[in-house]
Amino acid sequence: MTSSQAILxxxxxxxxxxxxxxxxxxxxGRSSLMELFPHTGKAHLIGVTGAPGTGKSxxxxxxxxxYRKNENKRIAIVAIDPSSPFTGGAVLGDRVRMRDLSGxxxxxIRSMASRGSLGGLAQATANVVQxxxxxxxxxxxxxxxxxxxxxxxxARLAHTTLVVEAPGLGDDIQAIKAGIxxxxxxxxxxxxxxxxxxxxxxxxxxxLELAHPTERVFKHHGVSMKVEAPKQKPTTAMWxxxxxxxxxxxxxxxxxxxxxxxxxxxxxxxxxxxxxxxRTRLEVELExxxxxxxxxxFRDSITTQQYEETMESVMQRKISPWEAxxxxxxxxxx
Amino acid sequence: MTSSQAILxxxxxxxxxxxxxxxxxxxxGRSSLMELFPHTGKAHLIGVTGAPGTGKSxxxxxxxxxYRKNENKRIAIVAIDPSSPFTGGAVLGDRVRMRDLSGxxxxxIRSMASRGSLGGLAQATANVVQxxxxxxxxxxxxxxxxxxxxxxxxARLAHTTLVVEAPGLGDDIQAIKAGIxxxxxxxxxxxxxxxxxxxxxxxxxxxLELAHPTERVFKHHGVSMKVEAPKQKPTTAMWxxxxxxxxxxxxxxxxxxxxxxxxxxxxxxxxxxxxxxxRTRLEVELExxxxxxxxxxFRDSITTQQYEETMESVMQRKISPWEAxxxxxxxxxx
Numbered sequence: 320m321t322s323s324q325a326i327l328x329x330x331x332x333x334x335x336x337x338x339x340x341x342x343x344x345x346x347x348g349r350s351s352l353m354e355l356f357p358h359t360g361k362a363h364l365i366g367v368t369g370a371p372g373t374g375k376s377x378x379x380x381x382x383x384x385x386y387r388k389n390e391n392k393r394i395a396i397v398a399i400d401p402s403s404p405f406t407g408g409a410v411l412g413d414r415v416r417m418r419d420l421s422g423x424x425x426x427x428i429r430s431m432a433s434r435g436s437l438g439g440l441a442q443a444t445a446n447v448v449q450x451x452x453x454x455x456x457x458x459x460x461x462x463x464x465x466x467x468x469x470x471x472x473x474a475r476l477a478h479t480t481l482v483v484e485a486p487g488l489g490d491d492i493q494a495i496k497a498g499i500x501x502x503x504x505x506x507x508x509x510x511x512x513x514x515x516x517x518x519x520x521x522x523x524x525x526x527l528e529l530a531h532p533t534e535r536v537f538k539h540h541g542v543s544m545k546v547e548a549p550k551q552k553p554t555t556a557m558w559x560x561x562x563x564x565x566x567x568x569x570x571x572x573x574x575x576x577x578x579x580x581x582x583x584x585x586x587x588x589x590x591x592x593x594x595x596x597x598r599t600r601l602e603v604e605l606e607x608x609x610x611x612x613x614x615x616x617f618r619d620s621i622t623t624q625q626y627e628e629t630m631e632s633v634m635q636r637k638i639s640p641w642e643a644x645x646x647x648x649x650x651x652x653x
Numbered sequence: 654m655t656s657s658q659a660i661l662x663x664x665x666x667x668x669x670x671x672x673x674x675x676x677x678x679x680x681x682g683r684s685s686l687m688e689l690f691p692h693t694g695k696a697h698l699i700g701v702t703g704a705p706g707t708g709k710s711x712x713x714x715x716x717x718x719x720y721r722k723n724e725n726k727r728i729a730i731v732a733i734d735p736s737s738p739f740t741g742g743a744v745l746g747d748r749v750r751m752r753d754l755s756g757x758x759x760x761x762i763r764s765m766a767s768r769g770s771l772g773g774l775a776q777a778t779a780n781v782v783q784x785x786x787x788x789x790x791x792x793x794x795x796x797x798x799x800x801x802x803x804x805x806x807x808a809r810l811a812h813t814t815l816v817v818e819a820p821g822l823g824d825d826i827q828a829i830k831a832g833i834x835x836x837x838x839x840x841x842x843x844x845x846x847x848x849x850x851x852x853x854x855x856x857x858x859x860x861l862e863l864a865h866p867t868e869r870v871f872k873h874h875g876v877s878m879k880v881e882a883p884k885q886k887p888t889t890a891m892w893x894x895x896x897x898x899x900x901x902x903x904x905x906x907x908x909x910x911x912x913x914x915x916x917x918x919x920x921x922x923x924x925x926x927x928x929x930x931x932r933t934r935l936e937v938e939l940e941x942x943x944x945x946x947x948x949x950x951f952r953d954s955i956t957t958q959q960y961e962e963t964m965e966s967v968m969q970r971k972i973s974p975w976e977a978x979x980x981x982x983x984x985x986x987x
Contacts, residue, residue, distance in 0.1 A: 360970055597968065608975060609951060610947075636693065641686065641687055641690075648947070
């Protein structure tokens, strides 16, 4: 039996092995991904993002528990973990998760560390999500720290994006990050038992009013390939991101949040936005693959000597990086 | 007089205009950059990164004031601003800056918002830094929020990278982000008048001991092009990142921090690491330009119909994005 078949049959060991292969971008991983791709497109992808200290991990934990207990859904959690291996919240969060969710064969948690290269993480995450989708998980939750552009880019590829805030994190943190509000389908004010929750909610509300929803939808579905805009027009029935209060440590507000997520899925299906988001996600992935493929072709087409000589001229400020790029692109073997 | 000449002559209006052109990646911007490039390579680039709430902006402010008053250096500050236009710390920080530094013709502050695309910001920042370098600024400080991979990638391209921490930010925030420690040349514990400063410093020290410095140097200088490793070997005289305490609101510890920065520059010059970092930075920039150039060539080489048909097959799960990428790359016009 091939590993793809094993995964389609629910083999957790084969799944874990493929996830590692896919994260390492190995040849086996790529072949299995290709075999599995026809089986994707069923899972509901939920992105959860927010600043450190908002209690995202514990919220994701509660969501997973709720979906398990009340809807018997199979849940995969992909935690994008920018923390050091030495210390900090992520390890602790994982321990809490292990206690509540471990031993349940219908839950699979995967932590992914930030990679060295810009964009590498986004591609690896897309692939890991595809594997879970093909493996029959109904819901794939991707959790990122929403302070960086790359994390925001990852979160926005979900069908439903939750942006998590919390009261009393101080001015500097409270500042909603660029792009964060416009990618939010649902705003969650977690730690809502803390003082200042009204102010946080009020601030979010006034920002929602400022952020013109029409533009928001266009931006969200911006086709990166820029070959042609999607044919569908933004729907007349607009989705106004609701604000949900939760206290994830106590499970307060989780059923209401799950309800809001359900309403969002219904909206996506009805409006046609579901397939629009699918398309955007696949286009972003396709573009990344093409970019990497072109760069690999390019690397093979120039000699080390060509490259070294050109770099030397740049170092000596004889030619600019711009001129160096065109020299190398024009001078390569056909 | 061309705009490049005006900038070399110290014309602030021409400088501001070119910065906008360069940020917008316009044709004029690119030509001027090419003309200015031979005049670059003199500025000392300082990256300052750290989690929200560590007081980075005020620290950068104090550094700039110190360099102005005591060393008569010309200072440019590039603030990478992930905050929303609606609210938050950045606007406030800018106001504080305006009060202390405005009216000084030898200080230029430029805020840059996060762009939509992954990598776009890194390229724009590199170009803005080049303009300041050519315009004769002695020190260019690039300030980023160090919670995201792209921000880390931007900060690591400096000659000297400061990672800012602060006591009492809570477990989740305290967690040093991946890659953060290994890019730090100097660790700053800001807000050092707060309780818990000893613990923060102790945690940083033990993490420094865990992070093997030999590996650190190799990683920092990882050549992205991967055509050939740099010829220089890591120097035997290792740089151990010092930990500096500051209270930036009061200016405490700033002279000592400036001193540590000076020692780092001396180390870079002596060890040959200065040109090694220059090379890495220019290589990263060259690679980004080539990637974009190849993608543009590619876009011109396929028809809208080819693209749409292929995307349709992907949407219907007939072919995987991987297969679609090779189909499009092989099927294009020569």
